[in-house]
Amino acid sequence: MAKLPTVRDLVKLYGLSAKATLSQNFIFDKNITDKIVRCAGITAKDALVVEVGPGPGLLTRSILDTNVSNVIALEKDERFLPSLQQLADTADNRLKILQGDALKMPQNKILELANLVPNDPSQRVHIVGNLPFNVATPLLIQWLQQLNRKEGLFGNADVWMTLMFQKEVAQRICAPVNTSERGRLAVIAQTLCKAQIPYVVPSTAFLPKPKVDAAIVQLQPLPSQDIPYTLLEDILRFFFTRKRKSTSHIMNLLQSKLKLAEPIVTDIPNNARPENITNEQFVALANTLRANGVTSVP
Ligand code: SAM
Numbered sequence: 001m002a003k004l005p006t007v008r009d010l011v012k013l014y015g016l017s018a019k020a021t022l023s024q025n026f027i028f029d030k031n032i033t034d035k036i037v038r039c040a041g042i043t044a045k046d047a048l049v050v051e052v053g054p055g056p057g058l059l060t061r062s063i064l065d066t067n068v069s070n071v072i073a074l075e076k077d078e079r080f081l082p083s084l085q086q087l088a089d090t091a092d093n094r095l096k097i098l099q100g101d102a103l104k105m106p107q108n109k110i111l112e113l114a115n116l117v118p119n120d121p122s123q124r125v126h127i128v129g130n131l132p133f134n135v136a137t138p139l140l141i142q143w144l145q146q147l148n149r150k151e152g153l154f155g156n157a158d159v160w161m162t163l164m165f166q167k168e169v170a171q172r173i174c175a176p177v178n179t180s181e182r183g184r185l186a187v188i189a190q191t192l193c194k195a196q197i198p199y200v201v202p203s204t205a206f207l208p209k210p211k212v213d214a215a216i217v218q219l220q221p222l223p224s225q226d227i228p229y230t231l232l233e234d235i236l237r238f239f240f241t242r243k244r245k246s247t248s249h250i251m252n253l254l255q256s257k258l259k260l261a262e263p264i265v266t267d268i269p270n271n272a273r274p275e276n277i278t279n280e281q282f283v284a285l286a287n288t289l290r291a292n293g294v295t296s297v298p
Contacts, residue, residue, distance in 0.1 A: 010083040023132030025206035033062040040162035052129035107152025119155040170215035184236040193219040232286040234297035239274040
């Protein structure tokens with residue numbers, strides 16, 4: 001790559017002060033952005049990397065340093081476009097910039113810009129981002145829904161996500177059974193993906209420094225299963241809004257809500273709490289209800 005000003009200098013040059021409304025906490029230490037990219041495991045040169053929220057672009061530089069040939073940087077804040085364009089100009093056509101809101105961006109726009117054949121199972125895609133904390137969870141939920149429906153980018157078999165969250169949120173996503181952090185997000189994420197935290201990033205790594213530490217979550221899709229996803233979401237909402245109740249109490253309530261003629265037979269233990277139920281037990285319950293003609297839980 002041709003010589004570029006440092007990201008710190010670019011921020012000064014373009015007067016890019018951080019906007020709290022867009023959850024802008026920048027990283028200026030390349031050792032840290034390199035480590036995030038190592039967590040992503042970008043090995044295939046022809047992989048597509050979609051970076052969400054590149055900001056001034058240091059993480060983007062670390063991504064380009066892997067020599068990957070196809071990078072799309074999706075940024076909402078127009079102020080970063082000139083500095084990102086400067087980076088693109090030195091990146092031998094490997095970096096394209098898309099301006100817009102990641103929550104609303106139609107995925108066919110990304111596919112078109114990336115020049116990808118839709119639904120090609122051999123195409124590796126990485127979604128990487130030091131995500132804006134205020135939209136990180138809605139973004140993940142949207143991507144998990146798309147993964148489940150095999151839509152857009154997720155029409156490809158192999159979409160790995162390597163994403164920064166507040167540490168507490170990361171722990172909730174990866175929470176194993178029998179832990180107090182466990183909730184709906186953990187079960188949904190872990191039903192669709194292998195989820196792990198390879199890197200806890202201290203708050204001091206960011207500028208301005210956020211109130212809490214952050215952590216990288218890596219999510220790799222599991223082989224796809226036929227799961228009644230919206231029914232599973234309903235069941236999880238039903239259980240986890242009753243986090244302090246016993247599972248037998250919740251199952252009785254569910255039974256009467258659904259007005260089923262026969263009792264629901266499951267392997268969910270009686271005197272447990274929702275956090276003690278495994279992903280497999282929740283999925284089995286969703287499948288049993290579906291087999292009994294249930295499509296949603298009111
Ligand atoms: N990647 C940079 C870094 O590591 O220094 C910046 C990370 S900063 C935490 C989050 C970035 O996401 C900011 O550049 C912000 O403008 C951008 N952003 C915020 N909301 C967004 C959205 N809805 N869609 C796309 N980008 C967004």
